[in-house]
Amino acid sequence: MRNIAIAVAVLIATPAAANPPVEAFGMLPNLSQAKIAPDGQHFAAVQALNGKPAAVIYKVGAPPGTLPVVVPSGEGTVDSIDWGKKDRLLIRLKTNERVYGDNRIRTWERSIAVKADGSDLVVLLKNFPSLRNNADDVYIVDKNLDDPDSILMPLFLKNIVFKSYYEYYDPYENFRMDLLKVNLATGEGHIYATGNYKVADWITDGHGNLVARLELTLRPLRHHLYVYDHGDWKPSGEYDAEADNGAGAVGLTEDGKAIALLRHENRDTTALVRHDLATGDETGLLFADPKYDVMQPIKDEWTGRVIGAMYAADQYEYKYFSEENQALQAGLEKSFPGLSVHATSMDKAKDRVIVAVQGPRLPPTYYFLDRTTHNATKILSAYPQLTEADLGEMKPYPYKARDGLEIPAYLTLPPNKDARNLPTIIMPHGGPDARDVVGFDWWAQFLANRGYAVLQPNYRGSKGYGRKFTEAGLHQWGRAMQDDISDGVKKLVADGIADPKRICIVGASYGGYAALAGATFSPELYACAFSFAGVSDLNEFMFTQRSDTGKDSQGTSFWKSRIGSDWEDADKLKAASPALHADNVKCPIMLMHGEGDTTVRLNQSQIEYQALKDAGKDVTFIRVAGEDHYLNFADTRIRMLKELEAFLKKNIGT
Numbered sequence: 001m002r003n004i005a006i007a008v009a010v011l012i013a014t015p016a017a018a019n020p021p022v023e024a025f026g027m028l029p030n031l032s033q034a035k036i037a038p039d040g041q042h043f044a045a046v047q048a049l050n051g052k053p054a055a056v057i058y059k060v061g062a063p064p065g066t067l068p069v070v071v072p073s074g075e076g077t078v079d080s081i082d083w084g085k086k087d088r089l090l091i092r093l094k095t096n097e098r099v100y101g102d103n104r105i106r107t108w109e110r111s112i113a114v115k116a117d118g119s120d121l122v123v124l125l126k127n128f129p130s131l132r133n134n135a136d137d138v139y140i141v142d143k144n145l146d147d148p149d150s151i152l153m154p155l156f157l158k159n160i161v162f163k164s165y166y167e168y169y170d171p172y173e174n175f176r177m178d179l180l181k182v183n184l185a186t187g188e189g190h191i192y193a194t195g196n197y198k199v200a201d202w203i204t205d206g207h208g209n210l211v212a213r214l215e216l217t218l219r220p221l222r223h224h225l226y227v228y229d230h231g232d233w234k235p236s237g238e239y240d241a242e243a244d245n246g247a248g249a250v251g252l253t254e255d256g257k258a259i260a261l262l263r264h265e266n267r268d269t270t271a272l273v274r275h276d277l278a279t280g281d282e283t284g285l286l287f288a289d290p291k292y293d294v295m296q297p298i299k300d301e302w303t304g305r306v307i308g309a310m311y312a313a314d315q316y317e318y319k320y321f322s323e324e325n326q327a328l329q330a331g332l333e334k335s336f337p338g339l340s341v342h343a344t345s346m347d348k349a350k351d352r353v354i355v356a357v358q359g360p361r362l363p364p365t366y367y368f369l370d371r372t373t374h375n376a377t378k379i380l381s382a383y384p385q386l387t388e389a390d391l392g393e394m395k396p397y398p399y400k401a402r403d404g405l406e407i408p409a410y411l412t413l414p415p416n417k418d419a420r421n422l423p424t425i426i427m428p429h430g431g432p433d434a435r436d437v438v439g440f441d442w443w444a445q446f447l448a449n450r451g452y453a454v455l456q457p458n459y460r461g462s463k464g465y466g467r468k469f470t471e472a473g474l475h476q477w478g479r480a481m482q483d484d485i486s487d488g489v490k491k492l493v494a495d496g497i498a499d500p501k502r503i504c505i506v507g508a509s510y511g512g513y514a515a516l517a518g519a520t521f522s523p524e525l526y527a528c529a530f531s532f533a534g535v536s537d538l539n540e541f542m543f544t545q546r547s548d549t550g551k552d553s554q555g556t557s558f559w560k561s562r563i564g565s566d567w568e569d570a571d572k573l574k575a576a577s578p579a580l581h582a583d584n585v586k587c588p589i590m591l592m593h594g595e596g597d598t599t600v601r602l603n604q605s606q607i608e609y610q611a612l613k614d615a616g617k618d619v620t621f622i623r624v625a626g627e628d629h630y631l632n633f634a635d636t637r638i639r640m641l642k643e644l645e646a647f648l649k650k651n652i653g654t
Helices: 022-026 323-335 442-449 467-471 480-494 510-521 538-549 554-562 570-575 578-584 603-614 634-652
Strands: 032-036 042-049 052-059 069-071 077-083 088-098 105-115 150-158 175-183 189-193 199-204 210-218 221-229 232-240 249-252 258-263 271-276 282-287 294-299 306-312 316-320 340-346 352-359 362-370 375-381 394-396 409-412 422-426 453-457 498-508 528-532 589-594 619-624
Touching (some): 022 442, 032 340, 042 077, 052 088, 175 199, 199 249, 249 306, 282 306, 323 340, 422 480, 422 634, 453 480, 480 498, 480 510, 510 528, 528 634, 538 554, 538 570, 589 634, 603 619
Parallel strands (some): 422 498, 589 619
Antiparallel strands (some): 032 042, 052 069, 352 362, 394 409, 409 453
16 A cells, blocks of 8 residues: 655735736636556646647656647647557547538537657548548547557447428437547557447446447436347346436446446435446445435546546545555545545556645646655646635535525635625526536636625535435426525525625526526516526527437437426426516626537527517627637637626626
């Protein structure tokens, strides 16, 4: 067992200087996704260059000031990176394009690979001539093949035919997921195992051998696990995918004798369980928490086997199954008390480690740890222009909803201000299948730095708190979910923290919907509302979802379960659509939306804008060319923060 102790400088608050510029908060993270090469001699990361995410490669031990190798990405946007078995880095790129003869925008994905020194760039799967219009969701399933240059990766092969706007293609007829063997040196790929339209994932043993595959049926929504046995696929288990909220098989266990499943059927919180390969039985828990869902498994990045679980209480927590890995985690937590810390990447020998540390007043900061010497070297901070003095304290702020349900929430207070009678921002998260945690949030911290208290409520339906909490939010858009947010506002006012005349609701995606719903259905609470990429017309949103993916697709089924059907529940969806009740609005509203958004179409903000204009309301609409749903570009983030800051100053002051 190897323990760890790191000498860490104590964070000392310094007197506050002038506010940092907007760019210090709105820049893309200076470093993210740091991953070390298998031999420990290089590490790669996604780094912000010229306002775009770029893949970069650093040489371990290079003299200070040595610049990294920057991998050219062309017109694509870097989405993710991963190392192969040798010294080749795989980079996944995304591109938004308008479909010929169609108004809709589609996101296409492709992958490239380079050597650790940045040379020998190849485009993967170039022997699939139609791939650029047919592939997405590229990731590595297995990198430990006998051929060290090759990996296994799944690939959706689509044969989409876009019909008229009022027709829907059947997803059963138009794609299959194969498992491909791809050579990272040549770019060529070959089918390793043939799937079908039901296959959702492949599981191998970490050495290139097939173990299992997961299939999904939509009518009803169920997972089916098949185990590979000498050339045959034998059924090994069937699970209610609806009850499990999309969870399923996530990988082989460390001992290689079972499949790890994410499940919460017959329990409240999502757990990691063992599915025995020999018997097909569920044979026990790998990890479960009585209050919080397992958010995702932790996998060994070289074998793909499940070695731990991550969940979120107030901050992210990491639980490992082996004594050695848990000792490393305990040592890191001891070295960085009160902060969220974990090992993000290790070399194959597990001697060299990338460590990520963060807290509300510490932006994500990366360290390089040599476990043979116990020496740790700081690499980079994700937001290097920000200091502790620039950032506000963030603390849990739970409260009771009107029906008695406890709503977890977090309150960030402006630095160097008394928490009394403050101008306040209510900032519900997107998703809504997501949640906020105690940690660094560039948007919330910008607002706190400018003098605002920021409340982030994890309203019912938020992820991570168990099935009952999630199900309490079903079909509650604009209803109980919105009441939870309103009750948080009232709690802040009652506690004397918020000035009731200076409250603005701000959000993106579902948070943007909640901002519009707040201004529309609880107009007495808010002095202004800001929505980035928010939904405004629920019937139109559901219609577009069916049109884009098919009336029986998994995506349509998911949204139907969360929102309701634009057929059966049309009246309820109308009642909860802010754009259809614009007359209720009393405060100024600002809308922003990326023209390349494929998640919430631009027309949602267009509908809201037109409805508010027709009603004679104070509304501003800013269209952002080239931006998608996720604020992936620094120019958009900076512009958004500048527009928001001016909007807030005008309507609620500072």
